[in-house]
Structure formats: structure tokens, C-alpha cells
Amino acid sequence: MAKNITEVEDTQELKIPHETDSCWICYSSYEDEKLNNPDILSLGLWVAPCKCKGTSMWVHQECLQIWIDEKQKGDSFRIVRCHQCNSVYRYKFPSLDILATALQSLENLIDLVSPYACFLFATATSYFLLTGYGYITLIQIAGHDQAMQFIQDNEMFVWVCLPFIPIILTLSKYIRIEDHLFKILKRYVPPMMCSILGTKQYHQIWPQAPRAPTDVATRRHITLPRAIITGLLLPTFSYLTGNILFFKVENNFKRCMYGGLAYTGFRLLSKLYFKFRSYRNMSHRQILNYNN
Amino acid sequence: MASLAIQRVKREFKEVVTSSEAENSQIKLEMVAENLKHLQGEIKGPPDTPFEGATFILDILIPDSYPFNPPKVKFATKIWHPNISSATGAICLDILKDQWAAAMTLRTVLLSIQALLASAEPDDPQDAVVAKQYKETPEIYHMTAKFWAEFFAGGNPSSYSADLRQKVKSLCDMGIQSLDAVRALSHYNWDATTAVESIFS
Numbered sequence: 135m136a137k138n139i140t141e142v143e144d145t146q147e148l149k150i151p152h153e154t155d156s157c158w159i160c161y162s163s164y165e166d167e168k169l170n171n172p173d174i175l176s177l178g179l180w181v182a183p184c185k186c187k188g189t190s191m192w193v194h195q196e197c198l199q200i201w202i203d204e205k206q207k208g209d210s211f212r213i214v215r216c217h218q219c220n221s222v223y224r225y226k227f228p229s230l231d232i233l234a235t236a237l238q239s240l241e242n243l244i245d246l247v248s249p250y251a252c253f254l255f256a257t258a259t260s261y262f263l264l265t266g267y268g269y270i271t272l273i274q275i276a277g278h279d280q281a282m283q284f285i286q287d288n289e290m291f292v293w294v295c296l297p298f299i300p301i302i303l304t305l306s307k308y309i310r311i312e313d314h315l316f317k318i319l320k321r322y323v324p325p326m327m328c329s330i331l332g333t334k335q336y337h338q339i340w341p342q343a344p345r346a347p348t349d350v351a352t353r354r355h356i357t358l359p360r361a362i363i364t365g366l367l368l369p370t371f372s373y374l375t376g377n378i379l380f381f382k383v384e385n386n387f388k389r390c391m392y393g394g395l396a397y398t399g400f401r402l403l404s405k406l407y408f409k410f411r412s413y414r415n416m417s418h419r420q421i422l423n424y425n426n
Numbered sequence: 427m428a429s430l431a432i433q434r435v436k437r438e439f440k441e442v443v444t445s446s447e448a449e450n451s452q453i454k455l456e457m458v459a460e461n462l463k464h465l466q467g468e469i470k471g472p473p474d475t476p477f478e479g480a481t482f483i484l485d486i487l488i489p490d491s492y493p494f495n496p497p498k499v500k501f502a503t504k505i506w507h508p509n510i511s512s513a514t515g516a517i518c519l520d521i522l523k524d525q526w527a528a529a530m531t532l533r534t535v536l537l538s539i540q541a542l543l544a545s546a547e548p549d550d551p552q553d554a555v556v557a558k559q560y561k562e563t564p565e566i567y568h569m570t571a572k573f574w575a576e577f578f579a580g581g582n583p584s585s586y587s588a589d590l591r592q593k594v595k596s597l598c599d600m601g602i603q604s605l606d607a608v609r610a611l612s613h614y615n616w617d618a619t620t621a622v623e624s625i626f627s
């Protein structure tokens with residue numbers, strides 16, 4: 135690098151502005167300046183920093199410094215190029231003392247490490263958040279004493295599996311059991327009913343007259359917030375349903391599981407009913423004529 | 427105002443006045459304030475465009491940080507063009523924003539704006555209404571731009587200008603200012619009924 139700089143200096147020795155040259159930033163001419171100050175030290179004040187020739191060749195050090203400052207906007211490492219010939223402006227800096235060099239390396243190191251540290255911090259935070267939720271859920275469904283016992287017995291297992299409890303609960307909301315069930319019912323119930331009742335009038339049994347809506351028409355889109363909230367509240371609802379319906383069951387875990395099954399079953403039935411009704415409704419949809 | 431900016435503008439002034447474009451009276455530059463901070467430019471509408479024969483006045487403000495930052499330029503003359511606001515005269519041109527370079531001058535700025543009149547960029551509009559008209563109904567845009575050039579900037583009259591003037595006049599007879607009338611008619615593709623409705627609603 136040091137060798138490179140001396141090379142640059144050597145070639146610069148040869149370049150001296152012509153009388154008619156002027157600075158492409160402030161437009162003052164070398165000739166005028168020489169008239170005002172015959173001892174002008176041309177090399178320090180004037181520079182030809184890029185490949186450009188002619189009127190864009192020469193510029194004052196001072197003027198170009200301001201232009202580079204303007205382009206860098208405080209980021210002293212940003213590369214600035216000549217607008218016409220696209221060459222990169224190169225600089226020479228006096229060497230820094232040991233303390234300043236060390237400080238500069240420190241600054242660079244902090245810049246380098248910060249994104250990783252930030253990512254690590256975010257990951258750790260999410261892990262503890264998820265584990266915390268899993269922990270509470272475990273206590274909720276197994277009861278305090280049993281949960282504590284379980285955690286003590288399977289310590290490693292618990293720390294690995296607890297964070298997955300909220301994730302699995304949320305993902306489970308994306309399985310639309312009612313949709314699949316409805317599809318099966320739609321396919322097998324009408325022929326079954328027909329054979330039982332001995333009629334061929336599908337329309338009276340299954341409400342797909344006057345048209346059969348497409349599957350998309352009645353499928354509800356599950357949003358992420360909905361999946362998270364309903365997923366995370368599922369253990370709470372199971373616990374409450376269990377306590378109301380199965381208060382006679384002694385075992386906390388069993389009571390919660392029964393509650394969960396009852397709650398999920400109830401929701402499934404109500405969703406199925408709603409789906410049935412909206413399907414029927416959609417099949418009777420009529421499109422209106424345009425009217426001002 | 428920084429002395430560098432003053433020196434530079436003085437020299438550029440000379441450049442514009444002695445340039446070949448000024449001799450052909452394509453561009454012109456005049457002082458408004460004695461301190462060279464406020465200038466007035468003038469460009470001729472380029473040939474083979476709706477602006478042919480018209481003269482447009484530009485308002486030029488030189489910032490203290492000139493030439494490191496671009497001059498603030500806008501149209502003082504009303505103009506119908508996708509990259510120029512028909513209301514304020516603000517210009518959407520990259521060299522007047524982030525593509526400015528210290529090597530550019532008032533002469534090159536005036537010539538660039540003249541070139542913009544000849545080649546509009548409807549995909550990077552300043553005036554959305556004009557840009558829409560430019561893209562959807564080019565013949566109406568052409569007619570409107572030519573009418574504006576004639577009405578506000580002394581451009582050559584066209585075969586349909588008498589017809590359009592009649593429409594403007596009929597709106598003026600209802601007590602509408604002529605500028606508002608031209609704006610509303612241009613906005614609604616010269617449909618007088620919609621234009622009047624838009625003004626009175």
C-alpha cells in the first residue's frame with residue numbers, strides 16, 4: 135500500500151495545469167490565480183483526480199474535497215466516482231497514531247459483530263418466551279405438583295420440548311378438520327340418504343341446488359394472528375371446559391384432556407353447521423343487474 | 427451567500443450569454459436579484475413538439491451550497507407536460523435531484539429541461555393527471571399541450587385552437603376564471619359538462 139502511494143505521487147509530479155485550464159467546480163482559471171500569486175504552489179492546490187481531459191481535467195483540492203464530503207454524507211468509507219469518466223477518487227491519509235488505530239479497529243469490530251449479536255439476542259429472547267409459555271401450559275394441564283415432578287425427572291427433555299408447545303398449538307390451527315370432514319360428508323351422505331329414503335331427489339336432502347359452489351367459496355382463510363391467539367388459548371379453554379364438565383375427575387391431566395376433547399368437538403360441530411349453512415346460502419347466490 | 431457560489435454563477439452567466447444557444451435565442455438567462463441568488467431563465471419550445479414556437483420562463487434559485495447542490499428550478503409559465511406540475515411548475519428531472527454533479531452548469535440545466543420537453547417520461551410523472559392523459563389518449567394530450575403553449579406561452583396557434591378557445595370562453599361566461607377553466611377542461615379531456623360540474627361541486 136505504501137509503495138502504491140509513492141507511485142501515485144511520482145506520476146503526479148509530472149502533471150502541472152496549463153495556463154488556460156480552470157477548476158471544473160469553481161470555474162476560476164489557473165492563469166488568473168497565477169497573476170494574483172506568481173509563487174503559486176500548483177501541486178498542492180490543483181489536482182487532476184480522474185481520467186478526464188480538457189475542461190474537466192483540473193480541479194482545486196479544496197473544491198473537490200467539498201464535493202466528496204457532499205457525496206459521502208458522513209460515511210467516510212463510501213466510494214466516490216467522477217461523474218463523467220466513472221473513475222474512483224483515491225486519497226492519501228497521514229498515518230494515525232497507535233491509540234487512534236486501535237480505536238478505529240474497535241469501531242470496525244463493533245460494526246461487524248453487532249448484527250450477529252443482535253440476531254443471537256433475538257433468538258434467545260424468542261426461546262425464553264416460547265419456553266415460558268410452554269412451562270405455564272404444562273402447569274395448567276398437569277397441575278402444579280405433577281408438572282414440577284415431571285420437569286425434575288426429565289430436565290433435558292423439558293428444555294428442548296417446551297418451546298415447541300406454542301409452535302405446535304399455532305400450527306395445528308392450520309389443519310382445517312371441518313373442511314375435510316365436510317368434503318367427505320358431501321360425497322357420501324346424499325347417496326346414503328337416497329338409498330335409505332328410497333328417493334333420487336338429491337336436492338331435497340343435500341342443499342346444493344340450484345348450483346354447487348366451488349370449494350373456495352366457503353373456505354375461510356386463516357390469518358396468522360388468529361392462528362396464534364386461538365392456538366395459544368386452546369389449553370386455557372380445555373382447562374376451563376374440563377373444570378366445568380368433568381369436575382368429578384380427580385386427575386388434573388385427564389380432566390384437561392377430556393375438556394380439550396369436548397371443547398374441540400363442540401367447535402368442530404359448530405363450524406361444520408356454519409359451513410353447511412353458508413354452503414347452502416352460497417348455492418342460492420344471485421348476481422344482480424347493473425343499476426345506477 | 428458563499429463567495430464560491432457567487433464566483434461560479436458570475437462565470438456561468440458569461441458562459442450562457444456567449445453560448446451559441448443564446449445566439450440562436452434557444453436559451454436566455456437574466457438576473458432577478460442583484461446578489462445572483464435569484465435568476466430567471468428562458469427556453470424556447472423544441473421543434474416538432476407541441477411546445478414549438480412557445481417561450482417558457484423558468485424561476486431559478488441558487489442555494490448557498492451551489493455548485494455542490496443543484497439549483498432549484500421551476501416553471502413560471504404554465505405548461506401541460508407529464509414531468510412538470512401543471513399547478514406549481516415543479517419539475518421532475520433527475521439532474522435537479524440526486525443525479526446533480528458539480529460539473530453541470532446553468533447552461534446544461536436549461537438545455538436538459540429543453541430536452542425534457544422533447545422527450546417526456548410518463549412512467550416517472552410529476553403530474554399524474556397529465557401522465558395518464560399522455561399514456562391513454564395521446565392525441566388529446568398533444569392537443570392540450572399545444573393549446574397551453576399557445577394560451578400561456580405564445581406558441582403557434584393550431585387548427586383546433588379556435589374551437590378550444592370557444593369552450594374556454596363558454597366557461598368564462600359562467601363567471602369562471604380563465605385559468606381555472608383551462609385547467610378543468612384539460613383535466614376532463616375537454617368535456618365541458620364534467621369540467622363545469624367539477625368546478626361547482
